[in-house]
Amino acid sequence: MTELLTPASEAEAADIIAGHAASGTPLALCGGNTRTGFGNPVAAAARLSSSALSGIVAYQPGEMVMTAKAGTPLAEIEAALAENGQFLAFEPMDHRGIMGTEGTPTIGGVFAANVSGPRRFALAGAARDHLLGSRFVNGRGEVIRAGGRVMKNVTGLDLSRLMAGSHGTLGFLTEVTFKVLPAPKAAATLIVSDLTEEDAVKLMAAAMALPLEVSGAAHLPYSVRAAFLGGALAGDAATCFRLEGLAESVSARLEKLSAYAGPFGPLTRLGDDETKVLWREIRDVAPYRDGTLRPLWRVSATPSEAAHIVGAMRLEAAVDAFYDWQGGLIWMRMDGAPEAESLREKLMKHGGGHATLMRAAPEVRALVPAFEPEDPAVAALSARIRQKLDPAGIFSPGKMQRQENAA
Amino acid sequence: MTGAIAFKTPKPEILARRDTIISDLGGLLPTDCLIHEARELVPFETDAFLAYTRVPLAVCLPETTEQVARVLAYCHENGIPVVPRGAGTSLSGGAIGQEDAIILGLSRMNRILDIDLPNRAAVVQAGVTNIAISEAVKPEGFFYAPDPSSQLACTIGGNIGMNSGGAHCLKYGVTTNNLMGVKLVLTDGTVIELGGKALDAAGLDLLALVCGSEGQFGIITEATVRLLASPEGARPVLFGFPTSESAGACVTDIIAAGIIPVAIEFMDKPAIEICEAFAKAGYPLDAGALLIIEVEGSEDEMEAMLARIIAIAETHGVMAIRRCQSATEAALIWKGRKSAFGATGRIADYICMDGTVPLSQLSHVLKKTSEITDRYGLRVANVFHAGDGNMHPLILYNINDPEDAARAEEAGAEILKLCVDAGGCLTGEHGVGIEKRDLMRHQYGEADLRQQMAVRAAFDAEWMLNPSKVFPLEGRDD
Numbered sequence: 106m107t108e109l110l111t112p113a114s115e116a117e118a119a120d121i122i123a124g125h126a127a128s129g130t131p132l133a134l135c136g137g138n139t140r141t142g143f144g145n146p147v148a149a150a151a152r153l154s155s156s157a158l159s160g161i162v163a164y165q166p167g168e169m170v171m172t173a174k175a176g177t178p179l180a181e182i183e184a185a186l187a188e189n190g191q192f193l194a195f196e197p198m199d200h201r202g203i204m205g206t207e208g209t210p211t212i213g214g215v216f217a218a219n220v221s222g223p224r225r226f227a228l229a230g231a232a233r234d235h236l237l238g239s240r241f242v243n244g245r246g247e248v249i250r251a252g253g254r255v256m257k258n259v260t261g262l263d264l265s266r267l268m269a270g271s272h273g274t275l276g277f278l279t280e281v282t283f284k285v286l287p288a289p290k291a292a293a294t295l296i297v298s299d300l301t302e303e304d305a306v307k308l309m310a311a312a313m314a315l316p317l318e319v320s321g322a323a324h325l326p327y328s329v330r331a332a333f334l335g336g337a338l339a340g341d342a343a344t345c346f347r348l349e350g351l352a353e354s355v356s357a358r359l360e361k362l363s364a365y366a367g368p369f370g371p372l373t374r375l376g377d378d379e380t381k382v383l384w385r386e387i388r389d390v391a392p393y394r395d396g397t398l399r400p401l402w403r404v405s406a407t408p409s410e411a412a413h414i415v416g417a418m419r420l421e422a423a424v425d426a427f428y429d430w431q432g433g434l435i436w437m438r439m440d441g442a443p444e445a446e447s448l449r450e451k452l453m454k455h456g457g458g459h460a461t462l463m464r465a466a467p468e469v470r471a472l473v474p475a476f477e478p479e480d481p482a483v484a485a486l487s488a489r490i491r492q493k494l495d496p497a498g499i500f501s502p503g504k505m506q507r508q509e510n511a512a
Numbered sequence: 513m514t515g516a517i518a519f520k521t522p523k524p525e526i527l528a529r530r531d532t533i534i535s536d537l538g539g540l541l542p543t544d545c546l547i548h549e550a551r552e553l554v555p556f557e558t559d560a561f562l563a564y565t566r567v568p569l570a571v572c573l574p575e576t577t578e579q580v581a582r583v584l585a586y587c588h589e590n591g592i593p594v595v596p597r598g599a600g601t602s603l604s605g606g607a608i609g610q611e612d613a614i615i616l617g618l619s620r621m622n623r624i625l626d627i628d629l630p631n632r633a634a635v636v637q638a639g640v641t642n643i644a645i646s647e648a649v650k651p652e653g654f655f656y657a658p659d660p661s662s663q664l665a666c667t668i669g670g671n672i673g674m675n676s677g678g679a680h681c682l683k684y685g686v687t688t689n690n691l692m693g694v695k696l697v698l699t700d701g702t703v704i705e706l707g708g709k710a711l712d713a714a715g716l717d718l719l720a721l722v723c724g725s726e727g728q729f730g731i732i733t734e735a736t737v738r739l740l741a742s743p744e745g746a747r748p749v750l751f752g753f754p755t756s757e758s759a760g761a762c763v764t765d766i767i768a769a770g771i772i773p774v775a776i777e778f779m780d781k782p783a784i785e786i787c788e789a790f791a792k793a794g795y796p797l798d799a800g801a802l803l804i805i806e807v808e809g810s811e812d813e814m815e816a817m818l819a820r821i822i823a824i825a826e827t828h829g830v831m832a833i834r835r836c837q838s839a840t841e842a843a844l845i846w847k848g849r850k851s852a853f854g855a856t857g858r859i860a861d862y863i864c865m866d867g868t869v870p871l872s873q874l875s876h877v878l879k880k881t882s883e884i885t886d887r888y889g890l891r892v893a894n895v896f897h898a899g900d901g902n903m904h905p906l907i908l909y910n911i912n913d914p915e916d917a918a919r920a921e922e923a924g925a926e927i928l929k930l931c932v933d934a935g936g937c938l939t940g941e942h943g944v945g946i947e948k949r950d951l952m953r954h955q956y957g958e959a960d961l962r963q964q965m966a967v968r969a970a971f972d973a974e975w976m977l978n979p980s981k982v983f984p985l986e987g988r989d990d
Binding site: 165166167168169170190191219221225226228230231233234243247248249250251253254255256257258259260261262263264266267269270271274275286287288307310313314315316317318350351353354357358405406407408409430433434456457458459461476477479480482483484486487489490491492493494505506 | 628629630631632653654674675677681682683684685686688689698702703704705706708709710711712713714715716717718720721723724725740741742743744764765767768770771772809810812813816817868869870871872897900901902935936937938939940941942943944948952955956957959960961963964966967968969970971982983
């Protein structure tokens with residue numbers, strides 16, 4: 106069992122890290138442990154968690170900005186925002202279902218893993234797009250302040266956004282400052298039934314191009330349909346479009362979208378409550394919260410190529426998949442082997458992108474790189490950046506880039 | 513100006529090799545892509561930060577990524593600094609060269625390579641102007657969101673280097689939020705690609721780091737940018753307020769009410785007078801401040817949003833409300849705003865500050881700004897993006913009076929420090945360049961700066977790319 110270190114202050118964290126740096130002892134960095142097991146295996150005798158660094162530091166709704174300590178539970182953040190009619194527009198997913206973990210999602214973890222939900226491909230962008238500033242401890246045990254708390258800031262290098270998605274390999278986040286937005290007053294979903302995957306991808310692209318601010322576009326093939334809304338989705342396959350905003354806007358846009366999509370298939374409309382449930386289930390990858398370790402891939406693809414990639418994989422292996430982000434995000438579960446090489450080759454052939462192995466049995470993880478192997482020049486550059494932030498190489502070594510691949 | 517900003521002494525060993533270097537570069541590029549005659553170098557001696565000039569050793573204007581790579585590899589091997597340049601519209605001196613450096617300009621790489629509407633992406637060469645992207649996709653109902661005021665001239669490569677913003681960033685974000693990928697030539701000539709049409713980074717998010725790195729990490733030759741569907745309609749409305757304070761408070765209340773217009777622009781009385789004299793936009797001359805608030809969507813949506821905004825404005829004593837009845841009128845309202853810098857230049861020399869403050873501090877900072885400029889005996893006009901707290905105090909002075917110029921520089925520095933002390937930052941969209949280099953220590957601690965410089969060195973260990981910019985000259989590890 107690895108030792109769990111939970112410093113109660115930033116200074117204590119800095120001391121711990123400085124000590125480990127001096128002795129060259131690796132530390133696995135974490136927040137609330139909801140993504141335990143994600144990434145390549147890390148050999149570290151101790152885990153350093155931000156869970157005891159908790160609490161909202163500053164929040165002025167009129168500025169649409171919040172500062173919170175990294176270990177603050179996401180639920181606490183979301184509750185404080187909801188009280189003021191605001192929300193995290195990038196709707197971070199909850200990984201516990203697919204990862205089979207029981208921890209507490211934290212705001213630091215959300216940014217460290219750049220966790221975004223279905224609104225990613227709409228205006229909202231990714232978690233990293235909302236991160237304005239941060240405090241973190243680097244691998245020398247120094248506290249570093251990066252960015253700020255204003256939306257426009259080009260003063261120096263954007264180290265905060267570099268931290269986003271670095272999965273605890275560059276620094277130990279202690280505090281994050283992020284943009285929040287007014288929560289939409291109303292929401293609705295239009296579902297077009299029975300489309301083929303190829304047609305669905307095309308219709309999603311067309312709908313996203315309309316001036317209707319579609320804030321979610323997902324395609325749920327027949328195989329996964331029953332996992333949503335307690336099996337209540339109509340038809341064989343469901344192509345779902347979410348609209349949000351003022352009640353007047355939502356109903357007007359719903360009419361326009363219905364008129365546009367009508368010729369493509371039978372239409373169903375979902376109201377506010379069902380919309381919230383459906384998109385939370387899409388966000389949290391409901392079909393693959395199956396309590397197994399069957400390999401699950403998160404595939405970031407060129408949206409228009411999504412159906413081709415899945416189609417090509419189906420010819421070679423037993424795979425199941427559904428589509429978010431207009432096709433730009435494919436959740437793909439393998440029934441047998443992870444088929445990493447085959448999947449990555451298909452991606453290259455169909456417009457580029459990358460595949461991340463979210464979960465798998467330990468023996469599989471030991472063999473398959475969790476992250477897309479990088480071009481050697483990019484890998485060398487990333488290694489140099491890591492060296493500048495963590496010279497002793499103590500932060501979650503190998504988690505993103507397996508040791509034997511590291512330049 | 514007084515020359516308060518120091519430049520490094522040019523390295524004599526490079527200057528001594530000038531003829532050889534020019535001859536070598538000539539072998540790497542087509543004849544008309546190399547500029548070295550003294551007379552022809554003059555247009556490249558400064559950018560839009562006109563107060564400082566430095567004639568570069570030579571200017572290279574490559575036409576392909578391959579040529580860029582060749583020039584960089586050569587300069588890397590021979591220890592010659594390189595200053596990247598787009599259209600040269602930097603307001604912070606980000607593209608000003610130095611005597612022992614070559615300027616590498618991207619203006620000839622100005623082709624749009626691919627417009628991919630189903631994936632809402634465009635691949636463009638770095639020298640394409642910002643506005644050209646939107647114009648190319650406008651007939652199909654799309655646009656590229658970041659809209660710096662210089663968008664007619666500035667290039668996308670420069671926008672990425674500076675992480676440019678603009679009036680519509682409140683809703684759409686700045687360059688980093690709208691950039692999907694780049695082709696980047698590293699200092700040794702290695703060409704790498706970051707990002708692309710798929711979303712999110714595969715490994716470390718190097719794209720986030722490159723965006724806003726002010727030309728210190730490599731030369732961007734191509735970019736993949738995100739296109740957005742144009743809204744059904746857009747409408748700017750002009751609001752006149754009795755004072756800057758009432759206008760500022762109105763902005764805060766609009767945001768707090770959960771309304772996100774696509775733009776909220778602010779002008780104080782001096783700015784109104786200057787812009788009206790130039791653009792004849794019909795700005796209310798009796799107002800103490802005005803806001804241009806733009807909403808967008810369908811006709812019904814715009815009306816619903818405007819009704820809410822007007823109700824809030826009324827609680828702040830709004831004196832005048834002018835809705836646009838036509839596209840011509842809308843264009844005129846924006847013309848006054850977008851030409852503010854040029855219009856100011858007609859009546860006086862000025863330096864344009866670019867501090868950002870948290871919205872709640874707007875009124876406080878405006879008041880203090882006037883106090884500072886009064887104390888220096890200078891005039892100031894304020895025109896800025898109020899929705900995101902990005903202030904642009906224009907400090908008017910006489911460029912031919914060295915004392916006046918020195919006072920303007922000092923007042924400017926005080927104003928920027930004021931922004932930082934109020935919780936904001938030194939630069940919201942113009943970049944640090946040479947202008948704010950020596951103020952960096954006011955915003956960042958030593959460890960913060962050292963860490964940033966170390967990351968910079970991961971890209972350019974010898975500090976050869978845009979070497980005198982962004983970081984204070986003292987304390988560097990170069």
